[in-house]
Amino acid sequence: MESEPNQLHILFFPHLAHGHMIPTIDMARLFARHGVKATIICTPLNAPLISKVIERDIQHGTEISIQIIKFPSVEAGLPEGCENLGSTTSPEMFNNFYKALGLLQQPLEQLLEECRPNCLVADVMFPWATEVASKLGIPRLIFHGTSYFAFCVFHSLRCYEPLNTISDFESFLVPGIPDQIKMTKSQQPNYFRGVEDEQTKLTNLAVQSEKTSYGVLVNSFYELEPAYSEHYRKVIGRKAWSIGPVSLCNRDIEDKALRGNTASIDGDKCLRWLELKKPNSVLYICFGSKFCFPASQLLEIAKGVEAAGKHFIWVMKDEENVNNQDKQEWLLEGFEKRVEGQGLIIRGWAPQVLILDHKAIGGFMTHCGWNSILESVTNGVPMITWPLYAEQFYNEKLVTDVLKIGVSIGTQECSRSIDAKKFILKKDDIERSVNQLMVGEEAEEMRGKAKALKEIAGRAVKEGGSSYSDLNALLEELRLNCPKNEQ
């Protein structure tokens, strides 16, 4: 395909973690469908995941490609082959992974010099990318991967510092945001709890780079959180474009199946199982791409969903199986047999967008990663919110207190490694929330609101819709302000 003379060339540089890579790939595909030449930067072991997904786009004539750079695993003290945050298995590996990300600065610079794109879209985890790009006169857009609501809460807590004077479980009102939102200090990420780790350092750098970057891309749509989109732009004063939900670029069933191309279960098997169930009758349970519960928590979830008596699909991560060998027997033989017909257990990776899209799915028990929330919203599915770490407690508040399309499971502690004895939620908590979400008047009301949002999300990405127009406005601005800077 001949390139247009003023065709924009944009480089997309995702953080090497599923929760960031997946929306960045979708975003690059979206830009390519809007006439941009899109190049996704990635490392050798992450490349196959991406190439499978973009294959169909290439066949359809969109200009999208991959540019591979080496990942400095060994240099950063990681084992060879550890190129995705999902493969880190200890806090030390986790920290080394962030060190390795820092070492990508030089290869990025070299690549930018060779390609001279009109613009670089780089993940928030690469704060140094703004400076690297600006040396070559290339504007850098930041991709955060989360909601406006979460940005606004984060900004408020930095600005007003309400956490300095309170104890862990005392509740406080988040100051200066459009709604009355109550939280506790224990629900805050490490950054606000005085923990000086690699993530805290990175967050401080990210805050600085946000001020000097060209602007921010947000995987959200205006109608979902209008007050917070306005607050972010007008009160906090950042330049931002809402271009989501980007997962809606997986338009047909093949797209959705491809998107789950690493799934450990055949998509058709899942669909066949779901076909036999009534509309809105199945609860989907998944806690994102990485998190692993201890066996004691898995057992309480198992007892809770069994007692609630609803159909369910439950995704268990591989590490949960490996780390909890002692309890496997109970889960495999006793539980799995007893719930035959009632539940489908997926061990490993699930084709999530394919599952959420099925009419039998009536609820989603989620850890509140932003992609999962958006995928639930775009399919009109209300949620049981069970936030675990990072900004997930903020996302929970948006779902339960602002949008009112979810039931909180009631967890209080933001932590990457759950202390098995202290923070275990019990069978009764799980049973109660499943019943509250799946049956009764309140459940119908939440489902109605979620279905309405599904329609609005669909319109937002279609021609004339809010996200479609925001993306076009951005591309127009880049064409005017950011000509290709050939050397």
Ligand SMILES: O=c1ccn([C@@H]2O[C@H](COP(=O)(O)OP(=O)(O)O[C@H]3O[C@H](CO)[C@@H](O)[C@H](O)[C@H]3O)[C@@H](O)[C@H]2O)c(=O)[nH]1
């Ligand atoms: O078995 C699985 C598990 C996950 N997914 C997909 O993986 C993505 C997971 O993303 P998300 O729900 O956002 O969870 P995390 O991977 O935990 O996301 C990280 O990144 C998000 C975006 O910045 C943050 O909101 C989260 O707090 C952070 O943990 C989604 O697209 C899911 O559809 C699957 O397809 N199959």
